[in-house]
Amino acid sequence: MDGTTASGGIKETATDRRAQAQALWHRLDALREGIVTKSDHRMADWAPRIGRAGFLASARNLADWLALREADLAPLQGPLATLGLSTLGRLDGHVRPTLNAVLAALADIAGQPAATTAPAVTDSTCLCDRRDSLFGARADGPYTRIMVTLPPEAADDPDLVAALVDAGADAFRINCAHDQPKDWAAMIGHIRAAGRAAGRHIPVSMDLGGPKVRIADVVPKRPPRLFAGDRFALAARTGAGPRRLACATLTHPALLDALSPGAEVTLDDGKMRAVVTETAPDHAVLEARHAPTKGLRLKPGKGVNLPGATLRVEALTPEDLAALDLVVPHADLVAFSFVQTVEDVRALIAAMQARAVPDRPLPAILLKIETPLGLRNLPDLVIEAGGVLPVGVMIARGDLGVEIGFERLSEIQEEILWLCEAAQVPVVWATQVLEGMAKEGQASRAEVTDAAMSQRAECVMLNKGPHILPTVRFLRGILGRMDRHHAKKSDRLGPLHLWTGADQEPRPDLP
Template sequence: MQDAAAETIGTAELAGGLRETLLELRAAVTAEAAAAMAGWAAPAERGGTRAQLENLALYLAMRRHDLTGLQEDLAALGLSSLGRAEAHVLGTLDAVIAALGALAGQPQPARSLPRGGRRRTRMAAERDEIFGADPSGPQTRIMATLPSEAAEDPAVTGALVQAGASCLRINCAHDGPAAWRAMAAHGRKAAEAAGRDLRIAMDLAGPKVRTAEMRMPKSFLGREKDSHLKKLRKAGLDPRAQGPKLMPGDRLVLVRQLSEKPKLPEATLSHPELLLAARSGADIWFDDGKIAGRIADCDADHALVELRGLPAEGVRLKPGKGVNLPGAPLDIPALDAADLAALDTAVEIADVIGFSFVQTPQDIRDLRGSIAGKLPEGRPAPALILKIETGRAVANLPRLIAEALGGGPVSVMIARGDLAVEIGLARLAEIQEEILWLCEAAGVPVIWATQVLESLAKEGHATRAEATDAAMAQRAECVMLNKGPHAAEAVGFLRQILGQMDRHYAKKFPRLGPLNAWHAPQEA
């Protein structure tokens, strides 16, 4: 009995100390959150958006404190360790403080109670408004990217809708208005025939820096197969302008204007502003991170790049491939002429507009202003997808959400392709988790994107790592698949995986349903 009494006293003392610590934490968090809210632009009120932003501010404030020590003590008392507080920060803190008070012999009611279930219901409604409803499907929606042939062949969109896609994505970097209209029409017709809800998303290409014109020395033609050269010449194309085959030890020059007789391969850029941001010693990447280099020398008109890690058989760099200079501040407008032209069609046929390379609240204001000026009378403004593709966008994400949230439905895409190049592959896994948590706190749906089941969509078979990645994507509200000849099969496979994972997880919350792998003792 003495041991039990001592244990009871120890528990009460521990609970009392933790309660005081959490009361101090609550006071600090509410003060820090109020300061953050004061610094954000006040959005237009849209059905509770202020409450969403207040919870986001509270979550950010709480996560500035190291809670790891507290968590172990709370778990030892059988209480919430605050690890699932995203949906309602203040209510979770208050519930734990009240429970600690009861254990410490100081009972008092919680000032507020967690309303995570209500918040998740709201986010589910937002998810369905942006990505389409799918009552018989998994909790996570599937967005499928349309290939160019979808404009001519209705069977392409039909197969994707039948397989389970509730949102079809049109990439405005390809094709044109006539093709986009045909794709959308085929998709809507297929959805009507199947009795399914469908959304059309259109991605603005954004100010992605790409290789533009290219020219290589005549000596580089010796690396090409005769059949390849004959094919180009037969098509009336200059072989020196179709992209160089780069080998280990090669160098490349980025220039404002091509030389008539270059000594090294040269390339101009879609946005020459990158040359102004270049610095000697900086890393640079081409073709979505497939080709690495380091700037050896540069000025306002050129950058000499020493290429690194090229395979022994070489690799081809073509015009139109992405160029990333991680960490460099590029003074490029978020909307270029091509984006503004694409908006003319998007405001008429799209339910959702993807905003590529958004980085600042002003970018969102510019897009919303352009949409308002083009929107047909009586048509609601499309929802927005904020595509997070740079380190600057990650750093500004709370401010981006604060700016966008009041103006209409908004979601966030973890665009893992460019983002991985910009922040480094080693940081990607950590950052995508943090974006998921932050967006849950804000009540904003998330899209898990880039190379999901890529091998299956393109080659007809998935890797084990891709299957695991697809399962992890269940924590997002939507998963985006890229195009490929087996895209419909990829949609069906993804739908199956997502449905299986719904049995086990709701965001970070494990569901303790029955396990079916061990119905009876197994033989050794």
């Protein structure tokens, strides 16, 4: 019985609860039916491209999630919470089972027969297994793995690699845009030796340089520093710009061809912002609108971006194809820079298959998301790569932030994490993590907060620097402490000691 009072209030409350549950059931059931229809339509396109049977369930869940996120779930969350049910905020990795479970609970509260729809099969350990496969397995330590970029001196210093492993490095990154194949081979040899000594496999990720637009040459050779209001030129060839202005040529003419008056151009990872004031067939004149306090000098090798523009360039450069000769037989992962389309992914896979070594699997693919087009195409890129080889995603926050605007980066990196959890694909949190500590020996408060946020990814990447060893130890301590409180998006409700007066528990993860 519902129970009654003189006013009948308790009975009325129970009746309202059943009515509310029934109304929510109808809304959620209609939502689920729409998701199934849209998901089936997307899977009809995706399924023929998936040759790995173990990736099919992940693709299905991603299709479900994309269909689900077309809807506004916010109006359902409050009513579900008042009934003590899941608010659907943590369903990314298991969309259909969560919907089915909530529908069954609503049916029970409403006093109606539960639906008989069989839940989709999911494996809660899938993402962890894929993390371990890509970024290294270890019996202890934090959930999030640490990948360290090796400096050039690592080619001649095996003790440095061993020390980084002892400090907590789980995987290593070799940037093929720097050094030479003989240096890469030496680094790989040191990594394999360090892995044998540690009794575990330590993965090697090798970054293809890709078609990043950089300054190729500068006239004069040592131009003056540029400040806000100063003008300079970008030209198709040396000497093509106005002689009175500092002039830089570019590694790829595609950016110069895309310039028009009013277009914004950024240099050196966004340190300078400039606007095109005039164009000619072989050059463009720009005016700096924002520059560092000390100014910025045009130098060969500095990156140049045209935010928001889609530059149609081949993702694989001749240098990348040459690098693959060593990468394919020796690397565990190929980090694919500036990937934008499924055609880019197909070209990489074909190039890798042409260099395949008998009895050795091809490296996994790490999709580096650095452009707006790559971001928009991310679901299809994941399917195209994951349908053939193990796949991960790197949030390359440097170029991506410049391209989409830094004010949007915090939002977009969250959405990438959600999407990849739905696809059960491991994520690398990259670019300038604890950069101040690695280079100067001291991290800022903002960098420490950023490092703590990285714990929600499966791997976090550190760049090289003279203080990299203490930085690895520091990061490992942060990740271990954050593991006490968060698992992906879920809060861990373990006991808190700070305000209870209880003795502090031991902290073996403290550096």
